[in-house]
Amino acid sequence: MTTGPRSSVPSTPAGYRSGFTAVVGRPNVGKSTLINALIGTQVAIASSRPETTRKAIRGILTTPGAQLVLVDTPGIHRPRTLLGRRLNDVVDESLADVDEVAFLLPADQEIGPGDRMILSRLRTAFARRTEDGKFVWRIPLIAIVTKIDELARPRLVDRLLEIQSFADFTEIVPVSALKRDNLDEVRRVLVEHMPEGPQMYPSDQISEERPEETIAELIRGAFLEDLDDELPHSLAVVVDSIERPDSEDAAHGEKARVFVSVYVERDSQKPIIIGHGAEHLVRVKRRLRTPINRIVGMRSVLELHVKVAKSWQSDPKKLDRLGF
Template sequence: MSQQPQDQGPGQEWRAGFACIVGRPNAGKSTLTNALVGEKVAITSSKPQTTRHAIRGIVTRDHEQLVLVDTPGLHKPRTLLGERLNDLVRETLLEVDVIGFCLPADQRIGPGDSFIAAELVELQRAKKVPVVAIATKIDAVDRQRVAEHLIAIDQLGDWADIVPCSAVEGRQVEDVRRVLSGYLPPSPSPLYPPDALTDESDEKTIAELVREAALEGVRDELPHSLAVAVEEVVPREDRPEDDPMLDVRVTVYVERESQKAIVIGRGGSRLREVGTTARTGIERVLGQRVYLDLHVKVAKDWQRDPKQLQRLGF
């Protein structure tokens, strides 16, 4: 392991740039992104392939701005959607200043990790992009297991640094930030306003919050079939100025009628739970009361249909 780079001191020029957080599905990428930013900017779930687009979380400290790109997990694709998600990751890797490679400590290094490691080694050679290996989820195992995991990570590739952390407990998250930021290039100014936390649009954030709520407690095969589209966000007419409300209309798409029944639940009970959970997050993002109008529709085999993928934003 190389020596960790040091923070910038007062009066020095800005460092600013992009860090891509990669890893196989469910490696803790989104949880780490949220912990680094200090706010929820990426949805999290125990289901693989939760993240479907490159989410930017922005971390600003004295004279440093680290823009985190949380990507979908690289995986062996089984659908056109899967192929496009992998393409998105690879395109993102070519445009960043440093890469954080998440390897969860509660799981042995497997073929998926080796597959990603091989791609990153090639990228290091071709583009000279530093890769920091991040041992995530150290709260889930004992010290002996963490030590074994760090050794296995070291043997997997020639990394710029190796950093263990627990995003859930906040342990050594600041170390991860400091190491990643140390590889950023000089910049005449920050890339985003210093108080910004993400560059995601409100509509995309709303869609992600609904999808996160819909993912909770569903069968393993359903998450891949869920897509969410925000149809409109409009102010409710005839509301008093001191108590405004927004009408938010959202459609949840699935691939089969049987999946639609799962999302809606008996008598609409599950869909009501999804709406209640999502509305809380949406109101926090928009800063006012919301009436959330949720509908579920079938878009047959949308993951394999180029036209439907384009319509849903993939």
Template structure:
């Protein structure tokens, strides 16, 4: 077998501070929206798997929540999810945005990654290079190099696809030889209900005050084809908040804000399912759910 006949398959994950561009990069590599993106930090709450199909490899990217100093039980569980993922993948990509100086949060993550790097290669990735001049990208690469020893360093931009193919090659080089793990055409192994809940949460996150994002959770209660129509699916979902005042914010004056959330989410859900949908959205209060183990379990954490 020649080197060109070798097929590799395995798992990679991106880590970094909240809002370092991990989800956008995952979606760009996969070529489809499998992870929600938002300008709000700590948006990702599940380890979403996106599948990259190449003739020479199958790369499964696990998009993890941003590592942070937790203030709630939810925060601690999200951090545990990140550490657990690190121990299971073949290569880790450490994402640092080009438009923010390497700071204490990055150095904290690097210290944790040094323990992993003994057995798992770690790539340094400078993201969001489209936001700054080339000189600043070069300086960021030099600064990142001082933080730890990387198997490789690469600057990328998911927005304009700059060097995304180079990153894909570098990740694949670190994978073991092996057959496909998922069928052709499959882009994620997440249940549709999880992806739909995430798309609704993404729509609900846009334009809300900074303290609200962490208090939002979404569950899909039911998803059934309409009895008298074969081209329509009824989706019943609930947006949970922690306080009555937050419920008013999500619903908006006369229900205007919730209707806008539904309109935006419906567009993405229809693209995901390839079918028209009727989206029935309700908002409920689950008091202090981020700190309540019973409610966290109910909401899937």
């Protein structure tokens, strides 16, 4: 998905910086919200519900002097299902070749077991222990303290001191992505600690995702805004095909057709997704008409079909078929 026509990658000026930034943290600490704010448009689902991100979404931030690929990872957690274990595997794969790590810690929550588990995994991957017991990082580890708008200044200072003693961070940067407070400083710090390297993508490209993946995530995000607490974890979305008319039919107003399967785990969940008189399906189609037209590159018709894949979160064959 791009913000405009694709162009070739320009030559790289001296001192240019580029590389991959893994954005990690517990579920629901604001990873997707921060990446969307830094890039300036939505490339990842941002929701108040935990475990919203299920894939390593790569958003591309390009500035005059740098290009960062921000890898939005699923929140690291103790898995309850096979899906949860595979999501943790996605995190491990995403960490394999990154140049820096942004560890998100919410200002309005105490450091807990989940944060300590993540720190332990990061130390295993990126640090060595000295004889006196200290950890030396092989790549920059930057603490980004999110949701600072939730705290009064004296309490925020206490939280920053607590985070400073939690680990030997390269830098600590407070931010409110929702209020766009201190975003420029986050961008500056991430660029400053990135190694020099060439521009990897055209300047107008903002994501590595295929159109089908982007559309599926947009649809899942739209449903998440309306669903109750149980359904989000049971919901999966797959774009089966995008059928574009030939140039002659398009000239006569023929639209593209986007065929989508929306999966739940039980028959009783289908009516919840569909809604009375198909109101939920109609609402999602209306809400996503413009962004999907933009992704497909022409006027489109969204065909949503709700299906049941029983207990798919714990079925390896179904997980494979659904792309996990």
